[in-house]
Amino acid sequence: MTDHRDVVEAFLDREPVEAAALERALAHADGREYFIDLLVLRGLVGNAPVAAAPSSPRLRRGHSVWWLAAAAALVAVGTTGGYLAGRVTDRPSGSSRVEQVGITPAAPAPTHVIRLENGVTWNEKSGGN
């Protein structure tokens, strides 16, 4: 039985086989059945579609991972930059503090001038009771 299958298999695989051996193999029911089965199997394997993925989830996953990494990098740069900028601007500086203390805002120009003179009583009693 195995011999029949060997011959059938070799014949379908384009290997050289003895014509008489092939004749004997195909004269046997098992040999014929195996012959058909190998052709069916070949058809199943050969005609089965292969998975194609031009827009595969792998690619999409790759893109999302890239965007996630880019967003994380931006947040990290922003946070670090903000922190450093804050440290630089908040650092106490002696010279600027002195300047602030020394600066006195200018008084506004007078709109009304009252002269105080000696001998003038300001408690006026004229009019009224």
Added chain:
Amino acid sequence: MTRLPSRRVLMAQSAFVADAELLFTQHRQGVLRYLSRVVGRADAAQDLTQEVFLRVSRAPVPETDSAGHRAWVFKIARNLALNHVRDTARRPEAPAMVEAVQPATQELGVAVREAIAALPAVDRDVFLLRESAGLSYDEIAEACDLSVEAVRGRLRRAREVLRQTLDGPMRAGRRGYVSLRTSDSGEQP
């Protein structure tokens, strides 16, 4: 000062490139078919096929006959495919879509792929090198570092397992048409 390559070196290089181009023309389709079946994805198979011929173009083509060249190219393809399958097993990929096929065909395709993937690695390679790439027993033996008898044995075993695993589709197939030609046939004219 840069020394220009001699005429002899240039001729050797051009012969080398011509060999690689010839191998590419002759075996690209077979390599792509084989790799598609091994890795199960068209996009990955195309990438790997490019890698195969990149390696072919960089390596000295062995001094042998055309069958030897074919076995050599498929040996490179097989090694790359094994690496890819191993890497993918470590880092599982999301299932890919099957384009523009009927659901029944898609189901059948998945069943066939899974049945082939479940074979022992060497049996699977021997089977696909025969069925998808159309290599002879001698060429498979050379590509897989096996004896021809071992190739026969593994081929037989792989077919027996697939006949049993794909029992339903096999029964349906026996009621339909059979042909010596398939769309995946790697037979040389």
